Amino acid sequence: MEEYIFLDDIATADVAIESRGDTLEELFTASAMATFEVMADISGIQPKSKKTLHLENSEVDGLLFDWLAELIYLKDSEYMLFGKYNITITKNTNYQLDAEIFGEEIDQSKHDLRCDVKAITFHLFEVYEKSGKWISRFILDI
C-alpha cells in the first residue's frame, strides 16, 4: 500500500517526506503523490492526458531521484499536474522504470494550488527495504 507522511521537524524552510510501499512501484507512486500533494490538492487532478516515461539508473535511490526530478521538470515544461501512475520497475544491469503518468494542465482558477516545488534534493536522501517494505526519505526544495 502507498503511504507518505510529511516530516515536520526536518529542513525548516523546505518539505521533508517519508514514503512507503510494499513494492518499489508503490514506493515510487507514493513519492510522486506526496510531491504533487505539496503543490496541489491531488484529489482535484483529473487524468485527462497521458505521458510515458522511461528512466534507467544503476542505483535504486538514483532512480527515485531521477523519477521525482522528471516529474518536477514536466510540471513546469508541460504545465501539468499528475495524479495517477502505472509504473513497472525491473532490474537487469540497471534499474529500469517504465511509467504511464496521467494528469492535466494546471488551471489556477480550478485547481487548489499550494506551494511550488523547485527541486528534489540529495539532503538526507535515502531509499531502503525493511521488513518487506520499501521506504524512502527525501526533501523537496520549496
Place this chain on the structure above:
Amino acid sequence: MDIQIYFGYIRGRIQGLKDCMEDNKMETEMKVNKISDCLWEIPKTEKEGMLVPARIYASDTLLENMDKGVFEQITNVACLPGIQKYALCMPDGHWGYGFPIGGVAAFDTEEGIISPGGIGFDINCGMRLITTNLKVDEVKPRIRELVNELFRAVPAGVGAKGSLKVSVSQLKEIMERGADWCIENGYGLPHDREKIEECGHIPGADPSKVSEKAISRGINQLGTLGSGNHYLEIQMVTIDNIYDEKVANVFGIRERNQIVIMVHCGSRGFGHQVATDYLRVFDKAMKKYGMTVRDRELACAPFKSPEGSDYYKAMLCAANSAFANRQIITHRIRESFAKVFDTDAEKLGIEIVYDVAHNIARVERYKINGKEKEVLVHRKGSTRSFGPGRKELPEIYRNVGQPVIVGGSMQTGSYLLAGTEKAMEETFGSTMHGAGRTMSRSAAKKRVRGDQLLKTMAKDGIYVKTASMSGLAEEAGIAYKDISEVVNTMDKLGITKKVVKLKPIGNIKG
C-alpha cells in the same frame, strides 16, 4: 576569553511527526565558543574533517533558537576542500540542504571546489527595491486596485506563465546578457543597469553548458514571481524608521511616507533545472576526483575541473536570467503604476534602488592572511555587503557602501542597509538575506489559516492577494525570526549599517 557552552545532545535519528519546533532548537553536542558579543565559533576539533572553524553570527537569543541543522550543516561546509578562514553562518541561519540557509564560504579558486548545494536550486534568487515619488495617502486609497493590477501583470504561483514570449535564441541572449537584453528590448531604462549588482549581467555565462531541459522548463516563465516565500510588496517609509538620513537620501529614500516596492524572486524553473542537472553531474564526479562529503547534497567538484567550470558557466546563465526576470517584473510594475495612476511611469519616479543576489557564487578578491587572494565566495541565503570604495559598486553608491536589501516576513517589514568595510575584512563582504525561518511550513499551517491571516493582515493595514491560501499561511510572520533582532546583530557588529526600515501595505504572494 572563550566561554564554552554545551547545549544538550542530538537525540539521534529524527522520528516521525512533531508539531512543536521547540524540540528542534539548539540541540548540538558541539562546543560553541563565544568569541565576542554576537559572534560564536565551533572549533575544527568538533568534527572529523573540518579544515577551518565554523563561525556563527547571532545574538544570544538567536543562537539559542537556531535549529540543530545549522550546526551540522555549517560544520559540514567547513570540511570542503579549499575553504578559507571560516565557514560562516549569518544571523538568519536555519536548516537548509547542503549549506545552511545563511551560509557563506570562500574557496581557493585553484585548490578549492564549487558546489551547487552552496548556492541553492534557485540560482540568483534575490531582492530588488524600487522607489516611487508617491506618498502613502496617494496610494492607500487605491491599494486594492493597485495590488489587483500587479497580481494580473506579474503572474505568480504554481503553473504561472509569463506574458513575455521569447525564442530559444533570445533566451540564450538573455543567459549571456541578463538585464541588458531587457533594457535593449524595451523592458527598462538605460540607467536601470547601474542599479543592479554586476550591472545585471555577469560575464562568463555560456549557454552551451545549459541543457535543453533547462531551456524548455524556463522559456515561458520570464516575468513570473514563483511561489513559496517569493513576493512583490508595496511598502512605506515611516519617519521614525529612517536610521541614517544621509545614506537614505543617496539610496533615493527622501521623505516620510514615501512608497517603495520590493521584489523577491529568482531564476524560476530555468535555474532550478540547471542546478538539478549539475547536482547529478557532481554526484558522479565525486568518485572520479576521490572526494567525499558529509551530505550528498554538498556534492562538489574542483572549481577548475571541467565539471566545475561547466557548472559555473551554466550557473551564470541562470544568474543572468534571474536579473532579467526581476527587470521584466520591474517593467510590469512601471506599467501597472502608470495605468492605475493614469500617468507616465517616469512622472511617478519609479526608479531602482538596487538589485542583490542572495543565492550565488562569485569570484572575488580578499585579503587573507595578509595577502590578496582570489576566492570563489558561495552565498546561500546571504547578501553581498560590499563596503565603500569597492570598484564593483556603481559610482553613486561608492562613497556609502552598497545598498543591502533584507526582506522580512510579509507581516513584519523589511530593511534597507548599507555594506561596510568591516564586512570586507570579516565575512567575505557578506551579510544576512532575510529574517530566516524558525518554523516548518506544516507547523505554520497548523497554527494559522490562510483566510484568517488575510483578515488579520487587512486589519493591520496590509492588503494581500495570494495565488495560494495554504501558501500564505506557510509564510505567516510567526514562522520567522524577529527581523529586527537579526538586522541589529549585524548592525551592532558593523557588518551592515541600518538605513531604513520599511513597512508593508500591500503584498502579492506567490
